[in-house]
Amino acid sequence: MPLHPQVQAHLDRLAGSNFADLHDFTPEQVRQGMRLMTQALGPGEPVAGVQDRVIATDSGELAVRIYHPQPGPPRPVLVFFHGGGYVLGDLDTHDGLARALANRTGRVVVSVDYPMSPEHKYPAAINAGFAATKWVASHASEFGGDATDIAVAGDSAGGNLAAVVALMARDAGGPAIAHQVLIYPDLDFRRCNVSIREFAGKYGNISRPTQQWFMNHYLNTDDEKLMAHVSPLLAPGLEGLPPALIITAEYDALRDEGEEYGARLSAAGVPTTVIRYDGMIHEFLRWPFDDATRALGDIAAALSGAHTVP
Incomplete structure (x- = not known):
């Protein structure tokens, strides 16, 4: 279907921003640009409580922001990793999405500032993400969380991190993860499928040179692109992973790898649901689109039955 009218209006507002060609700028310049774009979203939804903490992990001290949807007994937990190509983003840029996830899922959301x-090149981010997840499993009772029901989620690069944390937890024998929610995830650093090539520089997607810019900043060598903890789509075995919800968007350059990962998970016996949102683009959940609301409802429904006992 054509671009949704809400998406087209959004892209019209972005026209001339040079977003597709971020490789022409320094990382700090682009980070500042993302912060300015985030301000256009306005304040996020109110939640019952928000707590900023610095936690001590075996990967060093990490900042987290904990969102409580409502007071009461211990609640299931959602460990959330923000997007931004492992170069951009922070607790503030994804504050609105984290609040919405807490309210719609009824889970305590722990957003991780990896x-x-x-x-801090690979593997600093994934080590921090896994360490934060282990901390949540060990300390959930301290912030009103239920350690028997922990899910991981992330958008874009955060979806990559959530998928990798699920792999790491499986291979390490814990912590137990009830579900993984991968929101237009970045899962294949080979950058060779149809959507990554055909949509580059179009529909709000970054250009091919900017794709390389992000990878060059994140990785130490080109050989790392083929590693399972960089490109989970290339992991040799996906058996034993937690159930998954994968959200893709019709006009997203990362669409095909998300859908292919879903097919591989299903083939490995992992209960998996893949939902493509027609007419949508990358990052649509961060913007006030009708389909963002629908996707949040789909995430809540997927997580409502998730429960794992360690």
Whole structure:
């Protein structure tokens, strides 16, 4: 179907921003640009409580922001990793999405401020993400969370991180993860499928040179692109992973790899649901589109039955 009218109006507003060609700027310039764009979203939804903490993990101290949807007994937990190509984004840029996830799912959301590249290259971010998830499993009772029901989620690069954390937890024998929610995830650093090539520089997607810019900042060598903890789509075995919901968008350059990962998970016996949102683009959940509301409802429905006992 054509671009949704809400998406077209959004892209018209972005026209002339040079967003597709971020490789022409420094990481700090682009980070500042993302912060300015985020301000256009306005304040996020109110939640019952928000707590900023610095936690001590085996990967060092990490900042987290904990969102409580409502007071009461211990609630299931959603560990959330923000997007931004491992170069951009922070707790503030995805504050609105984290609040919406808490309210719609009824889970305590723990948003993780993992280290950014190029200051902290691979595998710093995934080590921090896994360490934060282990901390949540060990300390959930301290912030009103239920350690027997922990899910992981993330958008774009955060979806990559959520998928990798699920792999790491499986291979390490824990912590137990009830569900993984991968929102237009970045799962294949080979950058060779149809959507990544055909949509580059179009419909709000970054250009091919900017794709390389992000990878160059994140990785130490080109060989790392083929590693399972960089490109989960290339992991040799996906058996034993937690059930998954994968959200893709019709006009997103990352569409095909998300859908292919869903097919591989299903083939490995992992209960998996893939939902493509027609007429939508990358990052649509962060913007006030009708389909963002629908997607949040789909996430809540997927998580409503998730429960894992360690």
